[in-house]
Amino acid sequence: MILRVLGHSFHYECENLCRVFFPNEKIVTRRDREGADARTVDTILAAAPDGISLTVTAELDGAAAQRSDCLPADAEKDACELRMAQLLFDVMCTLTGYVPPWGVLTGVRPSKLMLRLAGAQGEDAAFRYFTQDLLVSPEKARLALTVAKAEDAIVALSQPNSFSLYVSIPFCPSRCSYCSFVSHSIGNANARKLLIPYLEKLALELQAIGRLHRELGLRLESVYFGGGTPGVLEAPQLDRLLTEIEQSFDCTTLRETTVEIGRPDTVTPEKLHVLRLHNVGRISINPQTYHQATLDRIGRQHTVAEALKAYRLAAGCGFDCINTDLIAGLPGETPEMFRQSLDTAISLGGGNITIHALALKRSSALNADGGGVADGNAAKEMLAYAAETLPAAGYAPYYMYRQSKCVGNLENVGWTRPGQACLYNVFMMEECHTVLAAGAGGVTKLCEYRGTNVERIYNYKYPYEYISGFEQLLDRKNGIKQFYETYRI
Numbered sequence: 001m002i003l004r005v006l007g008h009s010f011h012y013e014c015e016n017l018c019r020v021f022f023p024n025e026k027i028v029t030r031r032d033r034e035g036a037d038a039r040t041v042d043t044i045l046a047a048a049p050d051g052i053s054l055t056v057t058a059e060l061d062g063a064a065a066q067r068s069d070c071l072p073a074d075a076e077k078d079a080c081e082l083r084m085a086q087l088l089f090d091v092m093c094t095l096t097g098y099v100p101p102w103g104v105l106t107g108v109r110p111s112k113l114m115l116r117l118a119g120a121q122g123e124d125a126a127f128r129y130f131t132q133d134l135l136v137s138p139e140k141a142r143l144a145l146t147v148a149k150a151e152d153a154i155v156a157l158s159q160p161n162s163f164s165l166y167v168s169i170p171f172c173p174s175r176c177s178y179c180s181f182v183s184h185s186i187g188n189a190n191a192r193k194l195l196i197p198y199l200e201k202l203a204l205e206l207q208a209i210g211r212l213h214r215e216l217g218l219r220l221e222s223v224y225f226g227g228g229t230p231g232v233l234e235a236p237q238l239d240r241l242l243t244e245i246e247q248s249f250d251c252t253t254l255r256e257t258t259v260e261i262g263r264p265d266t267v268t269p270e271k272l273h274v275l276r277l278h279n280v281g282r283i284s285i286n287p288q289t290y291h292q293a294t295l296d297r298i299g300r301q302h303t304v305a306e307a308l309k310a311y312r313l314a315a316g317c318g319f320d321c322i323n324t325d326l327i328a329g330l331p332g333e334t335p336e337m338f339r340q341s342l343d344t345a346i347s348l349g350g351g352n353i354t355i356h357a358l359a360l361k362r363s364s365a366l367n368a369d370g371g372g373v374a375d376g377n378a379a380k381e382m383l384a385y386a387a388e389t390l391p392a393a394g395y396a397p398y399y400m401y402r403q404s405k406c407v408g409n410l411e412n413v414g415w416t417r418p419g420q421a422c423l424y425n426v427f428m429m430e431e432c433h434t435v436l437a438a439g440a441g442g443v444t445k446l447c448e449y450r451g452t453n454v455e456r457i458y459n460y461k462y463p464y465e466y467i468s469g470f471e472q473l474l475d476r477k478n479g480i481k482q483f484y485e486t487y488r489i
């Protein structure tokens with residue numbers, strides 16, 4: 001697609017909006033009238049006798065549409081940018097037949113924006129801004145408001161010296177076709193060889209972070225094991241890591257520990273027993289769908305029956321909460337198939353269900369092979385079913401985020417039964433306190449308490465560089481002390 005940006009500097013917003021309608025298309029932005037394609041969009045701002053003229057013209061696969069407007073000569077840049085986005089949105093909806101329910105809102109945290117606006121102007125004004133200016137559908141604006149309130153209650157638990165701990169296990173049993181994470185399949189012998197040295201370094205990093213938190217007087221609120229698939233670890237390996245955390249950190253303030261087991265085929269009675277022994281209260285088992293053909297297609301190595309068996313095994317172990325992740329928009333899936341998967345997840349009775357809209361990043365195999373993924377309207381129907389069915393089954397939405405390249409520009413939402421929300425998800429998403437991360441791919445986020453300063457320290461992405469560059473990585477962690485010297489607790 002050619003996007004011509006003429007007379008203005010809103011290229012970032014215009015590109016993002018074009019991507020909402022064509023998430024996997026390469027967008028070439030030009031600042032002249034050269035170049036044309038089967039899909040060409042012109043966005044033009046120019047001085048006019050009666051003010052500032054804004055015009056959007058698009059030609060998509062033989063169909064054309066145009067919208068224009070004129071703003072007063074003293075209109076601010078933000079007002080011009082918003083109006084240009086509205087015109088572009090209108091043109092794209094007309095030509096594609098798809099009306100993205102988040103309107104022109106392309107940011108990743110709609111609930112955070114809603115919370116800020118509702119705090120400053122009141123809920124009604126915030127709702128009006130979402131629906132009338134950003135063209136968000138009333139359903140999604142209400143969802144953002146509900147989530148904003150739920151998140152606010154959890155954010156309030158955070159204290160000036162609070163922090164959470166993230167532990168990264170970037171290994172999986174095999175690679176899913178939609179995956180864009182840095183995660184090694186342990187089916188590969190070279191990757192498997194890295195696991196033991198990786199865990200040794202990880203234990204050392206946990207000790208180093210543990211020393212730092214004591215020195216700085218930080219208070220541990222939540223621990224989250226993510227990946228990857230932490231379930232690839234054997235029971236003794238899980239035991240060692242959890243013991244390391246108990247010995248290195250003051251856990252008397254710890255509110256919750258979550259282990260995202262991940263793939264159902266990694267669940268064993270021994271691992272569940274170890275998790276319970278260490279007071280892990282929350283786990284996540286994520287089949288993503290309960291359709292065998294889809295599981296096969298996305299590269300899972302387990303059956304639907306095994307997923308159900310794993311869930312029931314875990315359900316009998318006394319965890320406080322089991323989460324199930326499902327994805328809307330998987331290749332070959334219809335709204336009816338998604339409905340069946342969600343109904344199955346609800347029938348299992350877990351405390352949390354998280355619904356993701358499929359996001360196909362450039363590095364995923366599914367993106368390379370072209371997909372067969374659901375279109376925006378089908379994915380919208382799937383999420384509408386979730387929004388209707390989950391509240392009726394006793395779940396409420398409590399956190400949300402969006403990713404770029406999500407099918408239909410839709411959202412990911414965590415749904416919870418009363419009192420079972422995962423605090424870590426909100427702490428991390430809302431940046432209300434620091435998250436110290438251990439392991440390859442981990443990103444430490446240092447957050448100023450009730451302030452706006454957020455600094456990041458990146459660990460090496462890949463396990464081999466995490467192992468070989470471990471000393472430099474520990475040096476980087478000195479940034480944690482420097483941060484707290486600047487923003488005193």
Ligand code: SF4
Pocket residue numbers: 171172174175176178179180181183227228229262263
């Ligand atoms: S389980 Fe998750 S991290 Fe692992 S390959 Fe699949 S999508 Fe990627």
